[in-house]
Amino acid sequence: MVDLSQYLPILMFLAIALLLSAAFVFLPMAVSRVTGSYKPSVEKLSEYECGFPAFEDSRAQFDVRFYLVAILFIIFDLEAAFLFPWAVSVFDLGWTAWISMMIFIGELALGLVYAWKTGALDWE
Secondary structure (H helix, E strand, O other), X not given: OOOHHHHHHHHHHHHHHHHHHHHHHHHHXXXXXXHOOOOOOHHHHOOOEOOEOOOOOOOOOOOHHHHHHHHHHHHHHHHHHHHHHHXXXXXXXXXXXXXXXXXXXXXXXXXHHHHHHHOOOOOO
């Protein structure tokens, strides 16, 4: 038979977390309604972007180049995320880790050359 009393601290932790998260979400809304700072108007409810009204519909499609640049940024950002921990422990890992990282950097360099040659990095 399983002793469920060992799960009591976990359940208490979850209950406190749920209570605090609900308080952080709903308490500011309730306080703003009670104190009178919640006064919607046409100006407050209008859409804005960077301080001025939007030029077009918010559901308009972005250019594919935007997504391509974003994906390339994520790829090369992940390279840095893998490279720093490796550089810290390279002397402890040995030649296998060094060779595998050189292969990884080589693949990323080939990807960068390919993106450069196909014009993925050009922005108009």
